[in-house]
Amino acid sequence: MPIKRRDFLATSAALAGVAGLGIRPSFAQAEPSYKPEEGASLRLLRWTPFVKGDEDAWIANTKKFTETTGVEVRIDKESWEDIRPKAAVAANVGSGPDMVMCWFDDAHQYPDKLVDVTELADYLGNKYGGWYDGLKGYASREGQFIAMPLAAIGNAVCYRESHMKAAGFSEFPKDTAGFLELCKALKAKGTPAGFPHGKAVGDGNNYAHWLLWSHGGKMVDESGKVMINSPETLAAVNYAKSLYETFIPGTESWLDINNNRAFLAGQVSLTANGVSLYYAAKKDPALAELAADIRTTNFPIGPVGQSVELHQTSSILLFKHSKYPEAAKAYLKFMMEADQMNAWIEGSSAYCCQPLKAFADNPVWTSDPIHAPYARASETLRPNGYAGPLGYASAGVMADYVLVDMFASAVTGQATPEDAIVEAERRANRYYRV
Numbered sequence: 001m002p003i004k005r006r007d008f009l010a011t012s013a014a015l016a017g018v019a020g021l022g023i024r025p026s027f028a029q030a031e032p033s034y035k036p037e038e039g040a041s042l043r044l045l046r047w048t049p050f051v052k053g054d055e056d057a058w059i060a061n062t063k064k065f066t067e068t069t070g071v072e073v074r075i076d077k078e079s080w081e082d083i084r085p086k087a088a089v090a091a092n093v094g095s096g097p098d099m100v101m102c103w104f105d106d107a108h109q110y111p112d113k114l115v116d117v118t119e120l121a122d123y124l125g126n127k128y129g130g131w132y133d134g135l136k137g138y139a140s141r142e143g144q145f146i147a148m149p150l151a152a153i154g155n156a157v158c159y160r161e162s163h164m165k166a167a168g169f170s171e172f173p174k175d176t177a178g179f180l181e182l183c184k185a186l187k188a189k190g191t192p193a194g195f196p197h198g199k200a201v202g203d204g205n206n207y208a209h210w211l212l213w214s215h216g217g218k219m220v221d222e223s224g225k226v227m228i229n230s231p232e233t234l235a236a237v238n239y240a241k242s243l244y245e246t247f248i249p250g251t252e253s254w255l256d257i258n259n260n261r262a263f264l265a266g267q268v269s270l271t272a273n274g275v276s277l278y279y280a281a282k283k284d285p286a287l288a289e290l291a292a293d294i295r296t297t298n299f300p301i302g303p304v305g306q307s308v309e310l311h312q313t314s315s316i317l318l319f320k321h322s323k324y325p326e327a328a329k330a331y332l333k334f335m336m337e338a339d340q341m342n343a344w345i346e347g348s349s350a351y352c353c354q355p356l357k358a359f360a361d362n363p364v365w366t367s368d369p370i371h372a373p374y375a376r377a378s379e380t381l382r383p384n385g386y387a388g389p390l391g392y393a394s395a396g397v398m399a400d401y402v403l404v405d406m407f408a409s410a411v412t413g414q415a416t417p418e419d420a421i422v423e424a425e426r427r428a429n430r431y432y433r434v
Contacts, residue, residue: 036327057347154374214302
């Protein structure tokens with residue numbers, strides 16, 4: 001007997017919870033039910049995948065939703081760098097996609113344009129062990145969920161083990177001083193490193209924030225006062241200059257795709273990336289030797305004395321201009337339930353780290369040792385607004401690449417380290433007005 005739409009919406013979460021990795025539904029909170037509007041159809045804008053399995057699993061789950069509810073979902077793709085401006089335009093003009101997979105704290109730039117999804121988020125959090133704090137912070141404001149937390153895309157150092165050993169290192173350095181020495185040795189061997197200093201929304205931001213935080217610097221303090229002009233920041237910039245001298249030429253213009261291409265082409269032996277780099281090599285028979293040589297590790301620890309990493313994060317925005325908000329909520333609910341979420345995490349091959357704690361048991365995290373540095377991305381990430389609150393200001397500073405530009409101008413010699421820091425301070429103060 002065919003499943004009716006109403007029956008499906010009322011029971012899908014409970015069934016998924018039982019089926020997914022032994023997760024059992026909790027009845028501490030009533031399960032919300034969303035009835036799609038008559039004739040509803042949806043449009044989702046998502047980022048271009050770097051792991052094909054991510055997209056395949058997402059599309060397969062979407063097809064299941066359509067088959068059961070009759071609601072068609074059109075999925076459009078844009079490059080990583082284009083997602084942010086496309087979402088901002090949709091928010092400001094009040095038309096376009098119903099939903100967008102956004103980056104970091106983009107939702108905080110236009111919270112009044114977004115549908116409150118607190119009821120659904122609270123239900124999912126209660127059922128699946130709670131949200132990771134970092135991902136929750138990006139998607140919530142003043143106690144309300146203004147977006148649906150989706151994933152952390154883990155970032156880790158990727159390197160050629162044989163090249164590291166040829167440079168005289170038996171193991172990967174655990175601190176920033178040793179890391180610099182390794183990069184110097186790799187350059188001397190003709191197998192250099194390379195990290196993006198261009199406006200790469202993922203890799204560029206991840207690298208810049210690690211540089212700053214590992215040396216104890218921060219953009220703002222707990223109150224939101226701009227603190228970028230500090231001795232710690234100067235130490236970070238000078239360290240970045242030393243590292244940049246060991247890089248392959250041209251990294252100041254790199255976007256998110258460029259370090260992938262350089263590594264796979266054998267132009268660099270060390271960079272930082274998602275697990276997509278590993279799988280791009282594995283699927284190409286011509287790169288079998290390179291794939292077998294790849295190792296991954298977390299970023300070295302700097303003078304601050306602890307691991308401090310950003311990690312790319314994504315949430316799903318639901319705009320108020322959507323004509324079918326109930327259908328959109330039903331879609332979000334379906335995609336976040338255990339059957340679909342586990343299938344997507346596994347299909348992503350450790351590229352997308354779960355937003356809900358119950359899914360940390362997904363077998364993908366232990367299926368390959370290369371996955372290990374990515375497994376705790378959602379748990380360990382530090383939000384880009386550190387140490388202040390997330391909001392309009394932190395989102396604006398991130399979108400304007402204030403920190404990325406500070407490092408880029410200093411390492412390339414366009415400005416002295418001191419002048420680059422002063423300029424970053426000036427730009428940040430345009431957003432933080434405490």
